[in-house]
Amino acid sequence: MYERLITALDSFLTGKDACTCAQTFRNSNAKTIEDLICGEIYYLSDGGYSQIRVTDERLLVLYSISRDGVKEAWDYAIGFRQFLQELINQFVTTIKIKDKNSLDVVINACGGRSEIKTSQVVGRGLRVTNEKKEVVV
Numbered sequence: 001m002y003e004r005l006i007t008a009l010d011s012f013l014t015g016k017d018a019c020t021c022a023q024t025f026r027n028s029n030a031k032t033i034e035d036l037i038c039g040e041i042y043y044l045s046d047g048g049y050s051q052i053r054v055t056d057e058r059l060l061v062l063y064s065i066s067r068d069g070v071k072e073a074w075d076y077a078i079g080f081r082q083f084l085q086e087l088i089n090q091f092v093t094t095i096k097i098k099d100k101n102s103l104d105v106v107i108n109a110c111g112g113r114s115e116i117k118t119s120q121v122v123g124r125g126l127r128v129t130n131e132k133k134e135v136v137v
Contacts (some may be wrong), residue, residue, distance in 0.1 A: 001087075002032060002087065003025055003031075005083060005084055005087075006025060006030075006042060006052075006084070007021040007022050007024075007025050008021075008080065009077060009080040009081075009084065010024060010025070010042075010044050010045050010054075011045075012033065012073060012077050012080060013044055013050065013070045013073045013074060013077060014044050014045045014046045014050065014069075014070060014073075015069075015073075016045040016046070020045050020063045021045050023045075024043065024045040028040075028042055028043065029037045029041070030042040033088065033091055034089050034091065036052075036053070036054050036088075037052075037054050037058065037088060037091055039053070040053075041053045041063075042072065044066075046067055046070060047068060049065060049067050049070075050062065050063065050065075050066035050067055050070040051063035051065070051066065054088060058086060058088050058089065059085070060081055060084050060085050132136070
């Protein structure tokens, strides 16, 4: 979903065809929403002048060095931007856990997008271990 959305936004902003934008995506360091959130810059298909990144406050922004035409199109790309911002807001940073079979705290930040995945995560949290007798959900 992220790939289609970011390449469609690229095409909308730069006016480049879908194949060019797909090639730009394949050459990008921001291949996932996680990459974008973790600081990778997505360079648009206008030769790298225009760049999209996520700020420390998790806001999707267009770099100020972007071309004027791209800046103007950015103002009209509200739907694309809102959808990408929603993906960013729903993203939960994965923390490496020593014991991957046990969680002490479960925070459902995805809002029930998948009942099965929610049940699986809560189930992991509910597992009792020698060190843990309860879980916070």
